[in-house]
Structures are given as structure tokens and as C-alpha cells.
Amino acid sequence: MGRWAPDAALRLERAALELFAEQGYAATAVPEIAARAGLTTRTFFRHFPDKREVLFLYERELPAVVASLVAGAPAFLSPLGLVMHGFEAMAAGPFEGRRAELQARRAIIGSDEGLRERELLKNVLLAGGITEALSGQGVGKEEARLVARYGVLVFEIALNDWLDGNSDTFSDVLHSTAYRMGQLVRPARQEE
Amino acid sequence: MGRWAPDAALRLERAALELFAEQGYAATAVPEIAARAGLTTRTFFRHFPDKREVLFLYERELPAVVASLVAGAPAFLSPLGLVMHGFEAMAAGPFEGRRAELQARRAIIGSDEGLRERELLKNVLLAGGITEALSGQGVGKEEARLVARYGVLVFEIALNDWLDGNSDTFSDVLHSTAYRMGQLVRPARQEE
DNA sequence: GAGTTGATGACACCGCATGACATCAGGCGA
DNA sequence: TCGCCTGATGTCATGCGGTGTCATCAACTC
Numbered sequence A, B: 001m002g003r004w005a006p007d008a009a010l011r012l013e014r015a016a017l018e019l020f021a022e023q024g025y026a027a028t029a030v031p032e033i034a035a036r037a038g039l040t041t042r043t044f045f046r047h048f049p050d051k052r053e054v055l056f057l058y059e060r061e062l063p064a065v066v067a068s069l070v071a072g073a074p075a076f077l078s079p080l081g082l083v084m085h086g087f088e089a090m091a092a093g094p095f096e097g098r099r100a101e102l103q104a105r106r107a108i109i110g111s112d113e114g115l116r117e118r119e120l121l122k123n124v125l126l127a128g129g130i131t132e133a134l135s136g137q138g139v140g141k142e143e144a145r146l147v148a149r150y151g152v153l154v155f156e157i158a159l160n161d162w163l164d165g166n167s168d169t170f171s172d173v174l175h176s177t178a179y180r181m182g183q184l185v186r187p188a189r190q191e192e
Numbered sequence C: 001g002a003g004t005t006g007a008t009g010a011c012a013c014c015g016c017a018t019g020a021c022a023t024c025a026g027g028c029g030a
Numbered sequence D: 001t002c003g004c005c006t007g008a009t010g011t012c013a014t015g016c017g018g019t020g021t022c023a024t025c026a027a028c029t030c
Helices: A008-023 A030-036 A041-047 A052-059 A062-071 A079-110 A113-136 A141-164 A170-185 B008-023 B030-036 B041-047 B052-059 B062-071 B079-110 B113-136 B141-164 B170-185
Strands: none
Touching: A008 A030, A008 A041, A008 A052, A008 A079, A030 A041, A052 A079, A052 A113, A062 A079, A062 A113, A079 A113, A079 A141, A079 A170, A079 B170, A113 A141, A113 B113, A141 A170, A141 B141, A141 B170, A170 B079, A170 B141, A170 B170, B008 B030, B008 B041, B008 B052, B008 B079, B030 B041, B052 B079, B052 B113, B062 B079, B062 B113, B079 B113, B079 B141, B079 B170, B113 B141, B141 B170
């Protein structure tokens, strides 16, 4: 390859993030983004199915990555343990260094209801990937479904809390969120 | 009142459901819906902020209803108990008789990704209403947030499972989902 | 060097959504 | 009774989002 710059999607993403930060998401038209990236509107929609999607390029591979982490987790862990193991690896790895970048993204997403919707859908898709990975680890389908959705909920809440603050480690927030959530779901007892 | 039929939104909803069932969501244009309801396109958008929203008219009051049920729940219950109490009342009340209707709606929603997104947003809004109700019951803010999101997740999964089947009661499905979920989050142990 | 491939450009087109102004029946006070 | 006000609706214009279709053209292949 060589005729076209190979990073069209990346250029579009950068241009979009800049423009959204400068003038807001709603006030930015797709032709503007494309122009700043040196491309046309039609090409934008070849790389992204719609305008919102350009904000989620960075997590396109997330389901597959988390799924592979779950697939590589110690087999002796409980289903939920497998999921949290995968998230721990994400928290300590790809996410830890990107707090500022993720905060900027979240500010944009928070400014538009349509973007929040899309983010929720992404979470469900993430849960879908995890469900498959759990099945591959021998977890039953129904169980996998429930655990994946629960795990993603914990991850989502922890991510937001982490981005709200400035000091804690994502791993720490994830841990404490998981613990607190567990306490609330099944308060400590002697029974069973 | 008398000059205009007072149920414009309802007529639009009915027309939309009919057309979506006949020819699909994407293949139905807003002017069609408006025409069948004896109104104009512009009026459609006065009653619904966008095309998708017409499918969620029925649950417009849901957050407030559940919130009031939570607010009226026995005070000795745990936070999660309060939420599940509210959902139980919904399951045994407004939802129980509407399985067919809800199945039809869900079939439409399932056919379009944008509609699924909107449904997810509705769930988050529902969680928001529950969070406030829990706060009013003396539950701490953070705790309320977590419990509300968890409860709504259980409700969402239970609702889908109930609509998948044909025999069980929604209350039963809700109960069993809550129980199974709890087991997965904190497997039975003697500790703590 | 001729054909093929694949990303892009150019153009037309439709549906969604909104702002602005007009319309008109009923309510209400003078 | 008259006339003003209110509020839901109609009408028109406009802009943006998204897609189908065909043309273009550099690189690769044989």
C-alpha cells in the first residue's frame, strides 16, 4: 500500500476529537471532520457507520482483547473471577496511562445523549464478547450471560468513578467497586 | 378541551406500532405515521423528540412509578430489597397482563440497533429514578447508585427471559433471576 | 503493458429533525 | 357580545445525517 495514507480512520478520529473539543459535538458537521482529515464526507462514512462511531474507534478491539484475557485467565477461578481477572489486566495495562485522554473523551460523550446511548450499546457488545469467552472456558451459557453483564456493569461504574477522581489507580477503583457491589448484592451473613 | 382529539400521542403510537409491524421500523417514514394518525410530520415531533421515542411512550412514567413503589416499600428491607420490592409490584401489576403486547414491542426493538440503544438509555434513566427514591429512603448516595444499577440489570434480564418464554409468571422469573444472579456474584460460603 | 484491485471522489437523493410563522377553536374578561 | 389570549396544530424552509451509484486512479499482478 502507499497510494493512500493508511491511517484514514485515525486521521478522521483525531480531526473529530479536535473539532468536538473546540466547538462541541452537535455543532460539528461531518464534512468539517472529513475536510480537516483531508478526505470527503463519503469517505468518513466508509470508515464509520455513523457520526457517533468515530468516538469509539479506540475501543473497537476491546471485546476481543478482554475476551482473550478471560480465555487466558487461571482455570481455577470462578466465572466472575475470570471476568474480573480480564478487567484487572485491562485496568493495569491499556487504560492506566490514558486517564487524561479518556477524561476528554468522556466529557464529549457526556455532552450528548446520543453518544451516551452508543456507549451503553458498546458495553453490551463487550458483555457479548465476554460471554463467549466464558463459554469457551466451560461456563454454562446462562451463567456466562449473567456474569458477563454483571462484570461489565462493575467495570462501567468503576471506570466512571476512576475518571471522576485524579489520584486513585484504576485497579484500585475496580477492586473497591467490585467489593462494594458484592456487599450490596449479598450482605455478609453466616447462612448457606 | 375539545378542538383537537386529546390523545394525539396515543394515536401516533398506535399508528406507529401498526406500521412498524406491517412493514418494519426502518421502512416506515415519520410522515406515514403522522398521516395514519391524521396529523402532520411536524406534530409528530412535537409529541416525540425523535422517531424512536414513539416506541417508549408506554414506559414514560415507569421511573416515577417504580420510584414511588420503592418509596412505599417496608422500611426494614435492605436497599436491594427495596428495589426488588418495587420491581415485584411492577411484575405482578402492570406487566403481568401485557406479555403479548410487550413481545410485539420487543420484536420491533430487536430489529433495529438504534432502538436497542434507546432501550438501554431508558434503563439507565430508570436506574436514576430508583436512585433518588432510595436516597429518599435514607440510603447513601453511592450505595443507592450501585444498587439501582444492579437492580435494573436484574429486571432487564428477567424481563427478556420472561418474554422469551410463554408459561412462567414474570414474578417467578424475576425471583429466580435475582437469586441466580446473587449466587454468581457471591457464591455460597461460610466466611465473613 | 493490460487487466485487476481497492480506497477514494463526485453526485444525487431521501429521511430525520428543527426553526419560524400562520391558523384557528375555545376560554375568559370587559 | 366582542375581542383578546392561549395553545395545539399546519405550513414552509432549511440543514444535517446517511446511502446508493458510478467514476477515478495508483499499485499490484501476470
